[in-house]
Amino acid sequence: MLPGWAFALLGLVVLVTGHRFAVAGMPVTTKLMDPHMEITLRRLPQPGDAERADAIVADARRLVAQYANVADAERDGYTKFLPNIELPQEHFTKAGFAREAWFGTFDSTHPTSLIYDRDASGLHIVGVMYTASNLATEAELDRRVPMSIGTWHRHVNFCWAPASVPMRDAYFGAHPKFGFDGSISTRAACDAENGSFSPIEFGWMIHVWPNAPTQAAIWSIHGDDEQHDMVGEHMHHHDGESVVATASAVLPIPLDHLPSATIASGDPNHGARVFAQNCASCHGASGRAGPDAPQLAGQGLAAGQVAFMVRNPGTIDVSSDMPHLAISDGDLADVAAYVSQLK
Ligand code: HEC
Numbered sequence: 001m002l003p004g005w006a007f008a009l010l011g012l013v014v015l016v017t018g019h020r021f022a023v024a025g026m027p028v029t030t031k032l033m034d035p036h037m038e039i040t041l042r043r044l045p046q047p048g049d050a051e052r053a054d055a056i057v058a059d060a061r062r063l064v065a066q067y068a069n070v071a072d073a074e075r076d077g078y079t080k081f082l083p084n085i086e087l088p089q090e091h092f093t094k095a096g097f098a099r100e101a102w103f104g105t106f107d108s109t110h111p112t113s114l115i116y117d118r119d120a121s122g123l124h125i126v127g128v129m130y131t132a133s134n135l136a137t138e139a140e141l142d143r144r145v146p147m148s149i150g151t152w153h154r155h156v157n158f159c160w161a162p163a164s165v166p167m168r169d170a171y172f173g174a175h176p177k178f179g180f181d182g183s184i185s186t187r188a189a190c191d192a193e194n195g196s197f198s199p200i201e202f203g204w205m206i207h208v209w210p211n212a213p214t215q216a217a218i219w220s221i222h223g224d225d226e227q228h229d230m231v232g233e234h235m236h237h238h239d240g241e242s243v244v245a246t247a248s249a250v251l252p253i254p255l256d257h258l259p260s261a262t263i264a265s266g267d268p269n270h271g272a273r274v275f276a277q278n279c280a281s282c283h284g285a286s287g288r289a290g291p292d293a294p295q296l297a298g299q300g301l302a303a304g305q306v307a308f309m310v311r312n313p314g315t316i317d318v319s320s321d322m323p324h325l326a327i328s329d330g331d332l333a334d335v336a337a338y339v340s341q342l343k
Pocket residue numbers: 231251252253254255258275278279280281282283292293294296301305306309310317319320321322323325327335336339
């Protein structure tokens with residue numbers, strides 16, 4: 001039995017539409033942040049993005065003030081997701097707003113969920129969640145929340161537990177097998193446990209933590225600055241069966257999503273030395289993939305793209321583990337020239 005009718009409703013809609021989306025193509029460019037979490041890549045800022053984001057945060061801040069008391073939320077039709085189990089963080093969801101977000105237009109005064117943290121003294125509102133259909137295009141997601149600032153996420157490779165397993169053990173124990181953090185992330189493993197596998201569960205979601213101290217924290221996925229990453233597992237395509245993570249070979253940030261910086265033309269011979277000193281520890285000798293970073297050789301990276309990444313790591317992929325490196329403009333031009341001609 002599916003837990004909670006709102007859960008069931010959303011799940012059903014996804015079952016119907018999510019597969020069509022996956023098969024029909026035009027997937028949003030994303031990255032698999034962990035086996036169960038797919039996130040959108042950032043875009044470069046466009047005029048008006050900051051103002052649009054600020055307006056959403058202002059609405060979220062008003063909502064958080066209005067619904068500080070959970071009884072007020074319940075009176076206005078928000079019901080607790082998974083009513084029979086107490087979680088450290090609770091989502092109170094309004095079905096009408098969930099439907100509107102799925103089928104209709106975006107309204108930042110109509111969050112799908114209000115998010116409360118639980119402690120000994122009760123529930124404290126910390127944020128709101130907006131949602132969108134799995135059918136949404138990247139342009140539509142960006143229209144709703146500017147993707148230069150917000151990161152949409154959705155839950156993937158989701159194994160529903162058989163009804164015989166108590167929900168807390170199944171999904172929320174110390175080492176759950178099922179659900180959002182489950183050890184199971186493939187259809188075969190799910191089938192073996194008599195579970196029910198869903199390549200994409202629910203829809204696109206984005207959290208806003210309006211009273212967090214920094215812009216990054218306000219728009220972070222989990223309400224903190226930390227973006228967890230598992231390097232080497234990069235999302236590339238949906239095969240309709242499971243969301244697939246593949247290692248190396250393909251770049252985590254596709255070429256057409258990696259902007260170019262303007263740089264002088266450099267000396268690749270000197271660039272080889274800069275690379276050995278600054279990059280090879282992660283990307284491997286001659287950029288042939290290291291333990292901690294993708295292969296750069298033979299990928300068709302333009303020098304300007306290499307320069308952009310070195311100067312702006314984490315701008316396109318917020319979960320990136322590429323650090324800021326202190327490199328002079330001259331060395332940067334040289335290393336960019338070197339990487340761009342690696343075969
Ligand atoms: C500490 C490890 C580390 C070091 C040092 C490092 N990188 Fe990276 N780099 C990464 C990781 C991890 C990624 C993948 C980023 C992601 O997933 O968004 C990456 C991504 C890149 C990309 C983008 C690839 C893509 O996905 O399109 C380029 C270009 C790049 N690095 C160049 C360099 C250059 C040039 C240097 C040296 C000046 C360097 N890196 C040093 C870890 C490193």
